[in-house]
């Protein structure tokens with residue numbers, strides 16, 4: 762059985778849902794991770810967080826994120842694990858932000874040696890799918906095997922059980 766780490770970024774607060782702005786008590790990616798935890802009870806879980814909070818306002822947050830993308834910022838990861846040597850499979854979950862991952866996921870990927878590991882990405886989004894995130898993960902982690910990833914429509918995350926099973930089954934293979 763593969764030693765699995767589920768690492769994810771998710772933001773609570775206002776978000777864009779089927780064309781409207783809604784306040785999410787739990788982030789969509791976070792909801793997906795709760796499903797994965799049930800399917801993969803042996804996996805460890807690390808919530809990727811920045812040392813500062815993005816605005817809970819959707820309109821402000823998209824501007825903050827746009828600026829970070831433009832600057833190619835590398836926000837610090839709060840309480841980052843010293844290493845991830847003990848895992849051979851990393852499930853990486855994140856929302857699509859401006860067509861790619863939040864910049865803190867870039868920081869996370871650049872912080873460790875992923876050589877020989879498997880990265881299984883999944884991305885919740887409002888229509889842009891994985892965007893260019895998988896391309897960037899492959900670029901940042903050239904020694905890793907990176908699967909094509911699973912895209913989940915954020916507005917339908919509560920019922921995304923088949924996608925959760927797909928990710929969990931992929932993680933268990935090896």
Ligand SMILES: Cc1cc2nc3c(=O)[nH]c(=O)nc-3n(C[C@H](O)[C@H](O)[C@H](O)COP(=O)(O)O)c2cc1C
Pocket residue numbers: 770771772773776777778785787788789790791819822823824826827855856857858859860861885886887888889890914915916
């Ligand atoms: C800053 C920001 C940028 C976003 N950019 C996109 C985008 O480019 N394409 C898209 O489909 N959804 C976009 N979204 C919507 C999120 O990807 C979607 O709501 C996701 O499920 C949120 O996950 P979370 O609740 O785990 O953070 C964006 C949301 C935010 C807050």
